[in-house]
Amino acid sequence: MKPTITAFERSPDRGRGLARDMRVRWALEEVGQPYDVRLVSFQAMKEPAHRALHPFGQIPTYEEGGLALFESGAIVLHIAGRHAGLLPADADARARAIAWMFSALNTVESPIVEREAALLLERDKPWAAQRQPILDERVGVRLRELSSRLGEADWLDGAFSAGDLLMVTVLRRLGGSHLLDAHSNLCAYVARGEARPAYQRAFAAQLAVFTGAA
């Protein structure tokens, strides 16, 4: 059965692939699972019909037969559990890859989202300039730790996994900043993710929504 995901009718990132449907598209492309997309407006996201699928009124959601899921991390994990290609077969290696999934979304993404929100919503406040170094450093400490762990490896723990997929999408959110520049291994890691054919198909699909080519 072909799943249906939701995505922004008009993505605030103008097709740069930073909205969270990108993660789900990429995972589906990695495992070769075709999918349908239902676009939702900012207004419709907050209405009861969408909130029945997503209690917090966001995208993406995932519908497959009688199953409805929300939270991009949970959706990627569900896809990884149904298909080969996103998690190792060995039980211990699988648990470690899942730890990197949680780590990407909780430990690394949280300060990145906090920084983004400040840039977007507190830009005109009198404290904006003074808080910027504090926010940069909250991200910076995580980047140094991640860079140190990754070292010269291609991926975080052996072969490419759903943990890398999420981590690459999280680090891509820093594209407009220079925070990644200090870590050439993290830049190469992101580029390695973006070079995957499945990534490129997913990116093109979300961009086509924005350009109207879909």
Added chain:
Amino acid sequence: MKPTITAFERSPDRGRGLARDMRVRWALEEVGQPYDVRLVSFQAMKEPAHRALHPFGQIPTYEEGGLALFESGAIVLHIAGRHAGLLPADADARARAIAWMFSALNTVESPIVEREAALLLERDKPWAAQRQPILDERVGVRLRELSSRLGEADWLDGAFSAGDLLMVTVLRRLGGSHLLDAHSNLCAYVARGEARPAYQRAFAAQLAVFTGAA
């Protein structure tokens, strides 16, 4: 094989059960799995030996035979996958419970941690008072949405699950504020979690570390 987890040698919450080892202790108690605890100091957490287990120098970690895990969400999911009692047997219901796990840690906990960090680290800044309503509202919107979804149900999706376990521990972080007061169903939900015998055993165990009774 008995797993070993790590916890703060001296918890900054003075035994209120807000440190993230509480989640893992609670999960282990729910499934009846005995465990050992290794206490780590703030200094030791940042040293190479601990960072080999946890790249971000935090607690908890989880060691079991040759497996080493970090991230409380991943550890709870691992425990839930090995034992009955924390996830439904039905595949769809299981995926939904896992969605609530991600939701608790990403969507609900993130603004709560951001608010806590501001109270702790930016308390003396000139903007502290003016930013407080912004931070409260970022948490408030999530609480209203969560309260609306929970309604009069006991748990988020059918029987108690690892999703509820994480969500209760996340909401407990608001205990020092009045943000939960507007939502009597969320207060009752937290109380329902705290009343579980497994919760109480886990709470007593982490408190004993602080009081020195361990």
